[in-house]
Amino acid sequence: MVNDLSVSPFVLLKLSMIWHGVVLTERALDRLQAPDYCFGKWEPFGLTNGSHVKKVLPGAILLRDATFVHINYGEPFTDPFTADFDPETGCFLLMEKDHVIDEIDFVPRPSFYGKVTSKGTPMETVALARAQKLILSAFQKCLFWKNGEQCHYCAFFSQTKTAEVDEEDIFETVQEALKEPGRYSQIYLSGGSDFRGDYPFEEEIQRYIRIFRSISTLFQGRFHSQLMAPAYKKEDVKKIYEETGITSYCPNIEIMDKTLFQRLCPGKEKWIGYDTWIRRTLDAVDVFGEGNVYTQIVAGAELARPYGFQSIDDALRSNFKGCEFFAKNGVICLSTIWRPHRYAKLGFQPMPPLDYYIRLTKGFHEIRKSYGLVAVDDNYKLCGNHPDSDLERLDFSCKTDCRQKTCRKL
Amino acid sequence: MQNRLQAENLPEAIEKLLQNQECLSYLVFVSGDCFQVREIYSPDSKRILYGLQREYSRLGRSLVDAIWFHHPAKLLLVCGQELFWSEVDVYKCHIAGPLFTDNLLRIRKKNPGGDIASSWEFRTGEWKKANRTSFQKETANAMSETEGSFLEEVHLDRKLRDTTHPVFR
Ligand code: SF4
Numbered sequence: 001m002v003n004d005l006s007v008s009p010f011v012l013l014k015l016s017m018i019w020h021g022v023v024l025t026e027r028a029l030d031r032l033q034a035p036d037y038c039f040g041k042w043e044p045f046g047l048t049n050g051s052h053v054k055k056v057l058p059g060a061i062l063l064r065d066a067t068f069v070h071i072n073y074g075e076p077f078t079d080p081f082t083a084d085f086d087p088e089t090g091c092f093l094l095m096e097k098d099h100v101i102d103e104i105d106f107v108p109r110p111s112f113y114g115k116v117t118s119k120g121t122p123m124e125t126v127a128l129a130r131a132q133k134l135i136l137s138a139f140q141k142c143l144f145w146k147n148g149e150q151c152h153y154c155a156f157f158s159q160t161k162t163a164e165v166d167e168e169d170i171f172e173t174v175q176e177a178l179k180e181p182g183r184y185s186q187i188y189l190s191g192g193s194d195f196r197g198d199y200p201f202e203e204e205i206q207r208y209i210r211i212f213r214s215i216s217t218l219f220q221g222r223f224h225s226q227l228m229a230p231a232y233k234k235e236d237v238k239k240i241y242e243e244t245g246i247t248s249y250c251p252n253i254e255i256m257d258k259t260l261f262q263r264l265c266p267g268k269e270k271w272i273g274y275d276t277w278i279r280r281t282l283d284a285v286d287v288f289g290e291g292n293v294y295t296q297i298v299a300g301a302e303l304a305r306p307y308g309f310q311s312i313d314d315a316l317r318s319n320f321k322g323c324e325f326f327a328k329n330g331v332i333c334l335s336t337i338w339r340p341h342r343y344a345k346l347g348f349q350p351m352p353p354l355d356y357y358i359r360l361t362k363g364f365h366e367i368r369k370s371y372g373l374v375a376v377d378d379n380y381k382l383c384g385n386h387p388d389s390d391l392e393r394l395d396f397s398c399k400t401d402c403r404q405k406t407c408r409k410l
Numbered sequence: 411m412q413n414r415l416q417a418e419n420l421p422e423a424i425e426k427l428l429q430n431q432e433c434l435s436y437l438v439f440v441s442g443d444c445f446q447v448r449e450i451y452s453p454d455s456k457r458i459l460y461g462l463q464r465e466y467s468r469l470g471r472s473l474v475d476a477i478w479f480h481h482p483a484k485l486l487l488v489c490g491q492e493l494f495w496s497e498v499d500v501y502k503c504h505i506a507g508p509l510f511t512d513n514l515l516r517i518r519k520k521n522p523g524g525d526i527a528s529s530w531e532f533r534t535g536e537w538k539k540a541n542r543t544s545f546q547k548e549t550a551n552a553m554s555e556t557e558g559s560f561l562e563e564v565h566l567d568r569k570l571r572d573t574t575h576p577v578f579r
Contacts, residue, residue, distance in 0.1 A: 008478045065477045066503040066528065108507045131506040179576040182514040182565040183506060220571045376561055381505050393474040
């Protein structure tokens with residue numbers, strides 16, 4: 001365990017857990033098969049976890065302060081933590097060898113799991129649930145993979161069979177999910193890249209509009225929602241915003257350095273290009289407003305062999321410069337942690353040291369804070385993938401102008 | 411794991427005070443910040459739950475500081491001239507699951523439009539009786555639960571278009 005007294009111990013623990021990995025004991029796994037925890041058998045993002053176990057793997061871990069920790073259970077970790085179940089207290093425990101680190105919990109099973117749509121589609125193939133986030137995937141393939149132009153760190157959709165998800169199935173799943181009181185604070189829509197159409201991504205844009213338009217009929221006015229998609233032309237972004245009730249948009253740059261982006265994201269480079277991606281991300285601020293456009297980096301992939309930076313200082317410099325540039329322009333830039341995956345082009349290789357992630361987490365948080373930006377749509381509760389936005393929980397105050405930015409009309 | 415308070419049975423008298431609508435509850439943090447809090451109860455005669463309305467608030471920040479850095483807080487129950495208090499271990503933040511749902515439904519039962527951002531689980535130690543004046547300074551300056559808040563937090567099922575819910579079917 002690392003120790004940095006200026007940072008939340010829960011965020012440090014989260015970074016350690018993702019870095020080292022977590023394995024579940026049989027006892028924990030057995031308890032997690034019960035109806036209150038048992039998760040779906042399918043994974044809408046087709047991320048294969050490599051598990052050999054026959055039991056259903058659980059949802060993400062929730063630490064005592066509700067910090068969310070996503071673990072690719074079943075990966076061959078070299079020095080993992082253990083998650084055990086203590087039948088005496090009825091609690092799950094995080095262990096480091098024989099030492100109890102803390103009590104932990106798991107994301108509870110959402111009530112729509114196990115149900116089917118009117119067409120007979122299992123709802124858990126359509127949506128994923130976090131503690132407060134409903135995640136929909138509209139297109140369960142990424143066409144970048146077709147010509148070997150996928151992002152080098154990506155292992156999404158490597159196992160899925162179908163591509164387009166039936167839009168009525170999505171609508172019915174959302175309806176069913178929202179019957180559970182207080183279970184969701186955000187609806188998030190994404191999918192693999194589909195560049196088909198009269199111009200690149202036209203079909204994908206139309207699909208996202210149709211899906212969000214139908215979900216919007218359930219709500220009065222705008223509702224907390226996010227579209228994670230490529231950086232579209234401003235007129236398309238405007239159309240998406242105006243024709244649906246969504247509140248935030250997230251075109252992820254993933255790799256901050258231009259040369260590395262061009263190497264590691266060949267599909268994105270070919271169909272959009274680094275400079276255009278950035279320009280369009282800034283353009284989207286004119287549509288969604290400052291603080292409502294997000295982007296993220298896959299932190300660590302910029303240091304991966306064979307192309308990556310030679311030193312963590314160079315990597316930090318590049319990322320901080322980019323985060324500051326985005327912040328200056330009203331875009332919230334977050335980090336998410338790269339976990340090497342054997343189905344990805346970069347394959348299984350060591351991650352950068354934990355210290356890198358701690359410095360990055362603190363740095364990103366400080367930069368955004370200095371610009372009065374608060375990641376309300378990507379915080380510990382609505383997302384949980386970003387250790388740097390987990391740290392915002394102590395920043396209850398922000399600049400007055402930021403209040404207007406983040407407290408937009410919902 | 412640091413030494414923490416265990417979830418012990420609450421004294422019967424304290425349970426009664428928690429149920430008494432006339433009593434006022436306050437949370438006092440190491441910073442000296444004191445908040446008058448409303449939605450506080452025990453779901454099982456052991457633990458105490460508090461339904462926080464807004465996380466982006468001064469109180470939200472105080473709770474996070476207490477759980478992150480293991481800063482003890484104090485819970486005061488004031489009924490007339492009587493005051494009972496206990497040290498509080500801000501033990502857990504629930505954003506989903508049975509305790510969160512219990513807290514939320516309890517609030518919505520009283521007020522169908524009600525909502526909470528999160529439910530905080532407290533563990534208390536030994537309860538002490540004191541004169542009301544002993545915490546005069548804190549309670550006189552008590553802030554509201556939403557002090558400094560800048561974002562209304564509403565679950566999506568509270569943003570639905572119509573109340574013929576469950577979701578229009
Ligand atoms: S765009 Fe890149 S990261 Fe996203 S699914 Fe396709 S290959 Fe993977």
